[in-house]
Amino acid sequence: MRSEWLSHQSHNSIATSRNSDPTWKTPPAGFMKLNFDAGWAGEQGTGFGLVVRDDKGEFQVAATHYEEYRMDPLLAEAVSFRWALNMAVSWELDHLNFSSDCQQLVKAFQSPNDFPSLKHILLDCQQLVDSLNNFSLLFEYRQTNRVAHALAAESFLYQDCVWWGDPPLDILLHLAADFSN
Template identity: 30%
Template sequence: MDDEVVEKVITLLYMFWEARNALVFDSKELQLPRVIERMEALHSLPKPVVVVRSAREEHATWRRPTPGWIKVNFDASVRHSVAGFGLIARDEEGEVLASATLAPVMRQPAGLTEALCLQWAMRITIDLGFRAVCFETNSLQLFQWWRRRSRGSSYLDLVIFDCRSLSVSFDSMDVSFIRRSGNSVADFLARGAFSFLV
């Protein structure tokens, strides 16, 4: 089978598993057309573009975190008037510890949407009890804003300030930048969040 068929089969199996859990734990009736619709909705989303970059540019593939740290990749995706968030947390072996999506979130300017996504990712990570965390984003604007450490009075400033307040909940915490091609899983989860609106 070609890659697209394999992707659809795997996604369909996941949708059946999700529907099964809804039946067992929430007593929701299994609706086959709904399962198929959600699978098709995920595959109608635009595929991420893989960009080939020179070795001199900042790394464009996901890298394992420092031993003892958890790396949390997060991303926001905007469609029409709402945004979807996605995150994935992995350890030094590359093992997935957690993943999450959130939609809908009212659409905001791009930089603010990414900052709200960081805030959401930090709160989830705190709830999970991770102590040493590197948050990784493909938003250069957010990364630069975080590094600047200035304090203003805009809503974006307040969100970043709240993120800095949340950072004291960790033993160690950092925010790093990665090219979009290295953040593809978080991007996929953020875009996949819209399937819950079908």
């Protein structure tokens, strides 16, 4: 399973290096962007992280979740997406651009029948999307998803935390790096 995750990450790194502008982009006016990610966290767990920023790039909210077992990489990304959608719905957020660094997840969401092992999770996601206004799911390169990635990686330290208004100190440098170019 470790080799699968490394292969997945390596694929994203290769794709990123081909991108001529691997910088985080603000969403359109009136929208917010929700970046989410899954990753192995701690000794044996899977972590999820998300960050929401407005159309000026200003931090709104971040959250983490931790599961005490390791998931298959694509399954982890799908579960992370469902978790992020649940959080957005519970917070009553609208006009959201969801962004993932997992291109295969975006394809799976568009064609759940092509991914039978994830179909029930993806159908849950589609039901959650129905309760949101102006939703989109976009693929972004790993370099533009570093804040959510950092939160997922450190989720074992911050199990089920939510930060409104002020980000956790551990991600301040990642947030700043998104605007350094």
